Amino acid sequence: PPVRSPASMSLPLAILVLLFAVLACGAVSRRSAMPLPLLLIPAGTLLALVPGMHAVAPDPETFFLVFVPPLLFADAWLIPKREFLNLRYPILGLALGLVLCTVLATGYLVHWLIPSVPLAAGFALGAVISPTDAVAVSSITERLRLPARLTHLLNGESLINDASGLVAFRFSVAAALTGSFSAGAAAANFMLVAVGGVLAGLAATWVLGRLRRGLSHRGWADESISTGLTLLAPYASYLAAESLHLSGVLGAVAGGWYAAMQEARDTKPSERLVMLNVWQLLLFFFNGLVFVLLGLRLPEVLEGVAGQPWPMLAGGALAITAVAMLIRLVWVFPASRAMLWLTRRHAPQTPVPPWRQVLVAGWAAPRGAITLAAALSLPAGGFPERELLVFYASAVIVLTLVVNALTLPALIRRLGLRADDVQLREMRSAHVALAQAAIRRLRAALDLQHAEHEMRYTQRLIEDYERRIGRHCGRSAEEAMRIAPEFETEISLRRLGIAAERRELRRLRREALISDEVIRDLLHDLDLREVGLDSVARQPSAASARAAEA
Incomplete structure (x- = not known):
């Protein structure tokens, strides 16, 4: 040195x-x-x-x-x-x-x-x-x-x-x-x-x-x-x-x-x-x-x-x-x-x-x-x-x-x-393929279920995957513009829910009702969900921008 x-x-x-x-x-x-x-x-x-x-x-x-x-x-x-x-x-x-x-x-x-x-x-x-x-x-x-x-x-x-x-x-x-x-x-x-x-x-x-x-x-x-x-x-x-x-x-x-x-x-x-x-x-x-x-x-x-x-x-x-x-x-x-x-x-x-x-x-x-x-x-x-x-x-x-x-x-x-838009097209195709694979697996599980609550919850998951396919399937510029506000509304509502969870978590911490370890785990879960929303939201925003440009 x-x-x-x-x-x-x-x-x-x-x-x-x-x-x-x-x-x-x-x-x-x-x-x-x-x-x-x-x-x-x-x-x-x-x-x-x-x-x-x-x-x-x-x-x-x-x-x-x-x-x-x-x-x-x-x-x-x-x-x-x-x-x-x-x-x-x-x-x-x-x-x-x-x-x-x-x-x-x-x-x-x-x-x-x-x-x-x-x-x-x-x-x-x-x-x-x-x-x-x-x-x-x-x-x-x-x-x-x-x-x-x-x-x-x-x-x-x-x-x-x-x-x-x-x-x-x-x-x-x-x-x-x-x-x-x-x-x-x-x-x-x-x-x-x-x-x-x-x-x-x-x-x-x-x-x-x-x-x-x-x-x-x-x-x-x-x-x-x-x-x-x-x-x-x-x-x-x-x-x-x-x-x-x-x-x-x-x-x-x-x-x-x-x-x-x-x-x-x-x-x-x-x-x-x-x-x-x-x-x-x-x-x-x-x-x-x-x-x-x-x-x-x-x-x-x-x-x-x-x-x-x-x-x-x-x-x-x-x-x-x-x-x-x-x-x-x-x-x-x-x-x-x-x-x-x-x-x-x-x-x-x-x-x-x-x-x-x-x-x-x-x-x-x-x-x-x-x-x-x-x-x-x-x-x-x-x-x-x-x-x-x-x-x-x-x-x-x-x-x-x-x-x-x-x-x-x-x-x-x-x-x-x-x-x-090469990457965007590939991203859409991959989203559709993944969602279709999940739907096939969930429908196979649905055929084996007998409890009503299991069948109801599985059906809701299938519908959620079907909505994802609808967002990412190729559409005309007009359809893309109609979908974009609905998608942004859903993302906005999900973020409102996460923000409410964060405020409640801060209250629990302020009143010392939960330990720091529990706080860190819950914060990690909220962070992952919010980052996931940010990642998903970027794709439709790019699509709607290109539709508007067209």
């Missing part, structure tokens, strides 16, 4: 300040149109002015180990698997072909601009700036809903090019330090570390999953222990691969993918609710801290290049950023047609991607957490022009974030892109 002077801020207090900065910026972002990363970076830079704050920033290796595995693991866990497989060719085209072009073009550009930077070191910078950041994209476009296919493409690309960029970074750093490089040996080694990393990550996640299921089924684990084991999974998969000198990055990605495939089958509902809440909070803080730490590091980065002429620094940063963005725009249009040809070999009905979506995919490429983590992990000793390369990587992050934040929303509006 760094040695602090007497004036330095204590580590616990510094962590508290950083977390508070993330929360404050998150609150401001929700109330304004400003993307969260553009608030977090200036906040970190301001915090760097506080005496002693810069001394508590983690060293590069710790930074990489703490932040990268859970971020990659969560990305792989959350990405829609069906959509990823359907878009595998466009995703691989961006995540492999474009990354390779970016690495090569950046390496030669940096070596040409600054001859003191070896070509391998330039390739390392290209590998650093090649991964895009899904969090930054979503923070910019969250108020402008994009077509589902485009959203899935950007998220899938971000996941895979994180892995491909970091693997290329690993080989570039090794070549820069050793001064030797063999394409054949690198290709063979790449396959070894990639495949081995995936297998190691799968094995580690499988072991933790078996342990979690065994403890849970034997009653030795509750929701907290099960959630804790899932939090260990990204680090276990990453370290398992790294300890064998394989790709820990791909290990974390593979572990997250496997965990998602096993989640629905092996996780209890109560465990899943806790896991979702804990992971949402963890990812919010981790993604926020990455950008705050970037701002916190900026004065140190600038100090590292203080002896360099500013025209050269500014010109190099602009040139590298412009080349990276230009290569992407040049790549996406021909690549989209080539990937369409490959996709149609097994899915002939795949539509031609509209040029507007292709243009937005080419422009939506801000850099973020992975770029910063990789740049800071450059070896501190013996790596040529390390401080200069860290400066350029930081500049690319800031410039791409600013340019995308200022222009991407306007570009989306100008092109007239809007969300499609």
